[in-house]
Amino acid sequence: MRELNDTPPAAAPRCRTRTEVAVAWTSAHAIELTGVGAPLVAGQIWSPWLDLISAVLAGVWAANEIRLHRRTRPARQVAVTTTPPARQLSSTASSAPAPAAGTDRREAKA
Numbered sequence: 001m002r003e004l005n006d007t008p009p010a011a012a013p014r015c016r017t018r019t020e021v022a023v024a025w026t027s028a029h030a031i032e033l034t035g036v037g038a039p040l041v042a043g044q045i046w047s048p049w050l051d052l053i054s055a056v057l058a059g060v061w062a063a064n065e066i067r068l069h070r071r072t073r074p075a076r077q078v079a080v081t082t083t084p085p086a087r088q089l090s091s092t093a094s095s096a097p098a099p100a101a102g103t104d105r106r107e108a109k110a
Contacts (some may be wrong), residue, residue: 032061036054037055039057
């Protein structure tokens with residue numbers, strides 16, 4: 001019997017959809033998005049000069065993301081090579097026709 005503090009068995013790796021990737025990125029960067037978006041909204045409401053703060057913050061954020069992307073390139077390449085193949089959506093295993101029932105491959109070659 002499993003205890004409450006037991007770790008669950010490892011889940012089989014699977015491919016993430018584009019929506020899952022976008023939601024994960026947005027939730028991970030919510031504070032950064034707020035830091036850039038808040039001065040932008042404040043600039044629209046009170047003073048256009050506040051938009052300059054948003055532009056500077058966006059530039060710093062973009063530079064940081066580019067630097068992070070370049071620094072993690074080897075790790076991402078390893079992750080891509082070890083990612084399992086995509087799930088097959090159709091029910092057939094291949095596009096080649098299946099041999100007729102009751103025939104042997106050796107008989108078909110002869």
